[in-house]
Amino acid sequence: MSGVNAVLSIARTALLTQQMAIEVTSHNVANVNTPGYSRQQLVMEPNNSTTIGLGEIGTGVQGQAIIQYHDKFMTAKVNQQVSTMTGFEAKKSSMAVVETLFNETTDGGLNELLGQFWAAWHDLGNNPSGKAERATLVGRAELLVDHLQGLYSDLMRLSTDMDINLDAGIEEINSLTGQIADLNVQIIAADHGVGAANDLRDKRDYVVQQLAELMDINYFEIGSGAYTIMSNSGHILVETDKSWDLELNGGQVYWISSTGAEVEISSGDVQGGKLGGWLAVKQEIIPDVLDKVNDLAESFIREVNSQHSQGIGLVPFTTVTGAYASSDSTEEIGTSDSGLPFYDVVQDGSFNLWLYDSNGDVIGGAANNIAIDADVGGTTLDALATAIDGISGIDASVSGGKLTISIDTGEEATAVGFGFSDDTSSVLTALGINTFFDGYDAGSIAINSVITDNTDNIAAGTIDSTTGDYSLGDNENALALADLQIQEVDIGGQSATLDDYYNSLVGEIGITARGYNSGYDFSRNMVNQLGQLRDSVSGVSLDEEMTKLIQYQQAYSAAAKLIQSSDEMMQTLLSAK
Amino acid sequence: MRITMNNIYGSIINNLDKLADDMHTLNETISSGRKYTTLSDDPVSLISALEIRSIIDETEQYERNVDHGILWADNAEIALRQTDEVISRAREIAVQMANATESEATRASAAIEVGHLIEQIVALGNSQVAGEYIFSGQKTNVAPFTYDSIAGTVTYNGDENDIDIWVGRNNSATINKNGKDAFMDDDETSNLFTYLIDLKEALEGNDVSGIQDSLGSLSDAADYINEKVADFGAKYNKLDMKKYIYAELELSNTERLSDIEDTDLAEAILNLQTKEVAYQAALTAASKVMQLSLVDFLR
Numbered sequence: 001m002s003g004v005n006a007v008l009s010i011a012r013t014a015l016l017t018q019q020m021a022i023e024v025t026s027h028n029v030a031n032v033n034t035p036g037y038s039r040q041q042l043v044m045e046p047n048n049s050t051t052i053g054l055g056e057i058g059t060g061v062q063g064q065a066i067i068q069y070h071d072k073f074m075t076a077k078v079n080q081q082v083s084t085m086t087g088f089e090a091k092k093s094s095m096a097v098v099e100t101l102f103n104e105t106t107d108g109g110l111n112e113l114l115g116q117f118w119a120a121w122h123d124l125g126n127n128p129s130g131k132a133e134r135a136t137l138v139g140r141a142e143l144l145v146d147h148l149q150g151l152y153s154d155l156m157r158l159s160t161d162m163d164i165n166l167d168a169g170i171e172e173i174n175s176l177t178g179q180i181a182d183l184n185v186q187i188i189a190a191d192h193g194v195g196a197a198n199d200l201r202d203k204r205d206y207v208v209q210q211l212a213e214l215m216d217i218n219y220f221e222i223g224s225g226a227y228t229i230m231s232n233s234g235h236i237l238v239e240t241d242k243s244w245d246l247e248l249n250g251g252q253v254y255w256i257s258s259t260g261a262e263v264e265i266s267s268g269d270v271q272g273g274k275l276g277g278w279l280a281v282k283q284e285i286i287p288d289v290l291d292k293v294n295d296l297a298e299s300f301i302r303e304v305n306s307q308h309s310q311g312i313g314l315v316p317f318t319t320v321t322g323a324y325a326s327s328d329s330t331e332e333i334g335t336s337d338s339g340l341p342f343y344d345v346v347q348d349g350s351f352n353l354w355l356y357d358s359n360g361d362v363i364g365g366a367a368n369n370i371a372i373d374a375d376v377g378g379t380t381l382d383a384l385a386t387a388i389d390g391i392s393g394i395d396a397s398v399s400g401g402k403l404t405i406s407i408d409t410g411e412e413a414t415a416v417g418f419g420f421s422d423d424t425s426s427v428l429t430a431l432g433i434n435t436f437f438d439g440y441d442a443g444s445i446a447i448n449s450v451i452t453d454n455t456d457n458i459a460a461g462t463i464d465s466t467t468g469d470y471s472l473g474d475n476e477n478a479l480a481l482a483d484l485q486i487q488e489v490d491i492g493g494q495s496a497t498l499d500d501y502y503n504s505l506v507g508e509i510g511i512t513a514r515g516y517n518s519g520y521d522f523s524r525n526m527v528n529q530l531g532q533l534r535d536s537v538s539g540v541s542l543d544e545e546m547t548k549l550i551q552y553q554q555a556y557s558a559a560a561k562l563i564q565s566s567d568e569m570m571q572t573l574l575s576a577k
Numbered sequence: 578m579r580i581t582m583n584n585i586y587g588s589i590i591n592n593l594d595k596l597a598d599d600m601h602t603l604n605e606t607i608s609s610g611r612k613y614t615t616l617s618d619d620p621v622s623l624i625s626a627l628e629i630r631s632i633i634d635e636t637e638q639y640e641r642n643v644d645h646g647i648l649w650a651d652n653a654e655i656a657l658r659q660t661d662e663v664i665s666r667a668r669e670i671a672v673q674m675a676n677a678t679e680s681e682a683t684r685a686s687a688a689i690e691v692g693h694l695i696e697q698i699v700a701l702g703n704s705q706v707a708g709e710y711i712f713s714g715q716k717t718n719v720a721p722f723t724y725d726s727i728a729g730t731v732t733y734n735g736d737e738n739d740i741d742i743w744v745g746r747n748n749s750a751t752i753n754k755n756g757k758d759a760f761m762d763d764d765e766t767s768n769l770f771t772y773l774i775d776l777k778e779a780l781e782g783n784d785v786s787g788i789q790d791s792l793g794s795l796s797d798a799a800d801y802i803n804e805k806v807a808d809f810g811a812k813y814n815k816l817d818m819k820k821y822i823y824a825e826l827e828l829s830n831t832e833r834l835s836d837i838e839d840t841d842l843a844e845a846i847l848n849l850q851t852k853e854v855a856y857q858a859a860l861t862a863a864s865k866v867m868q869l870s871l872v873d874f875l876r
Contacts, residue, residue: 104623476741514618
């Protein structure tokens with residue numbers, strides 16, 4: 001068919017199609033700032049032509065499809081990098097907290113406090129009977145104890161914070177996977193032609209990116225248009241219209257299978273995304289640092305105590321109670337069954353117990369040598385108490401697992417005080433008798449109450465192993481304690497000075513944090529660059545849209561002109577006389 | 578590359594962020610005076626800084642210990658020097674009184690003076706530093722010498738233990754000499770005190786040959802006291818040398834620490850200015866780019 005009507009019909013298709021193109025352009029302009037939006041374009045094609053005598057004649061234009069400028073490969077790449085980036089971000093921000101705990105760039109760090117503690121022993125060595133020196137020593141030890149306890153509780157708090165993060169994160173993941181399943185359903189329903197549900201797809205891709213921020217995922221589109229999403233370790237999270245939840249239970253993350261079975265997800269299964277970062281912080285970073293701080297505290301307590309228990313304070317004890325409780329006093333002291341935190345320091349050997357009369361002379365003229373058998377079948381706490389109790393002038397008993405030794409106050413009382421020397425068995429260290437510290441790790445460390453109650457009990461001197469004499473000017477034990485600063489001791493299975501061990505821990509933390517910082521910087525740059533590439537394809541350029549707008553507008557005006565022309569033609573025909 | 582709105586605005590934001598972050602870091606290094614403020618800024622330097630700080634603290638402590646040692650050695654040396662002077666006075670008396678022309682009464686009054694001299698030496702032997710007796714071994718709370726003028730005896734109440742202090746890593750120094758060694762030359766039956774008591778008794782007994790005998794014995798005593806003075810002098814010099822070395826060491830380590838830790842202000846300010854220029858340029862460029870839009874040209 002041809003004729004004036006044909007022109008009118010062509011003009012109509014042009015008018016409608018250009019108008020539709022303007023609509024698509026408007027949609028682009030409107031969504032210039034919508035995250036995840038991919039620009040769209042109306043693809044036009046000529047209408048089917050009709051055959052006339054001369055051949056084919058065109059019948060106008062029609063819209064073929066509204067396509068999306070979307071690079072699936074680039075989007076997947078961006079999502080992958082986003083997971084890496086947010087993983088580093090989570091680790092980085094937690095590490096920043098750890099860093100401040102161990103910040104030795106300013107004053108008041110543990111390194112300085114340790115130095116001051118050793119210095120206080122030197123000063124006590126210079127004036128072993130000085131009250132002020134003793135008070136200073138206790139004051140500095142308190143600062144050190146507070147700092148170690150602070151490190152411990154702050155690290156534990158960070159670990160609990162991770163639980164809060166994990167909880168919120170998992171809730172969000174479950175909500176996002178649910179949303180994706182819903183969108184899958186909507187997309188399948190809306191998909192009539194090829195890629196018809198453009199905006200729904202954009203929305204779904206955006207939700208997928210949010211999910212990628214939380215954990216590293218693998219995903220692909222199946223024939224129906226639905227996404228199948230799996231965790232890095234292959235646990236299915238979304239399949240068509242179904243989603244599988246994660247759950248936090250007792251600080252552990254579980255994946256719930258269709259049968260309701262719980263599968264534990266560790267930091268090895270989820271490596272990227274915030275979830276991966278938080279899991280790494282909770283399961284690897286914090287335990288590692290905490291172990292090292294505890295090892296340091298344990299060695300510090302053990303070494304100071306074992307030297308301190310060799311000495312004597314300004315006055316002999318009248319009564320002393322061990323700092324450490326045994327869970328079973330019928331078990332051998334040198335075995336773990338005793339429940340003593342430092343049972344492993346006990347070895348075969350003996351210690352001297354000296355009793356003094358009111359003139360300060362040694363009762364019996366010699367020490368009571370008490371032998372300890374550290375092996376299975378050896379000395380139990382009860383047996384030790386009985387052995388000491390058997391010595392005339394002194395009482396010993398076990399109460400609440402702690403050994404108490406005191407002078408006999410009965411009628412036969414002869415001794416007014418007692419002291420210890422030459423402990424080759426380390427049993428005093430294990431029982432916490434005549435020790436400086438109480439506790440066994442960074443969380444439990446405290447100054448032995450025997451010391452805080454009376455600083456005279458700080459053992460700066462030693463008892464002469466042959467005569468039993470002790471004197472106020474004796475600084476030998478203080479010197480030996482000050483010397484611990486430069487001695488290599490066993491810390492967590494390695495041999496190092498306490499200072500060096502701590503310094504290298506600080507260094508490790510710094511290096512780890514630096515690694516996360518640069519990992520984050522790098523992956524953020526990658527995300528930016530890939531994002532730029534993706535936006536370069538999918539993003540909206542206003543200049544371009546404006547140009548197109550004018551282009552389509554012109555076409556629209558021209559189409560309108562066509563209608564006018566055909567109208568005039570019709571008028572001409574009708575007015576023919 | 579096709580440039581979209583996201584590209585333009587995204588890169589403006591990123592670049593301004595980065596420059597602002599750089600300026601913030603530089604500003605922090607300048608205002609804090611430290612090259613780094615967190616561990617991760619430069620962990621390797623931080624570890625060496627920690628080690629140097631430990632060394633400085635340790636050096637300061639050793640310096641303090643050395644000062645303490647010097648105080649003791651110095652006081653002991655002074656006490657012994659004064660003892661030597663007292664001995665000289667006793668010898669003068671002995672020389673004078675050995676003269677046959679001196680009367681019994683003069684000798685009796687000289688005996689009283691010798692008695693005072695003994696008391697003086699006992700007092701010197703009981704010298705204290707900050708409340709501690711320096712010649713009583715480790716029994717620093719016990720006066721080392723007591724003089725019984727009636728029985729004519731001087732007893733030593735201290736012990737024979739040394740007092741050591743750390744003056745360096747694995748390096749200890751003995752800072753005292755017990756009174757028995759310092760004043761009695763480890764001989765409780767014939768020593769400075771017995772010689773003086775012998776002299777006093779000889780004077781009281783008007784015994785010229787006894788007085789003459791004590792001349793020789795007092796000269797022996799003066800010899801060994803001088804030996805001890807020399808010993809303490811040597812101790813003093815050794816400690817003084819250490820003090821000097823530690824002062825130098827502390828200074829050089831403080832300099833090393835400053836090299837590692839402290840901001841090079843000139844450099845940091847220059848860098849900050851460079852960043853400032855870059856930031857301003859970025860702002861200008863951004864405002865230019867943002868103004869450009871086709872929309873503005875469509876009327």
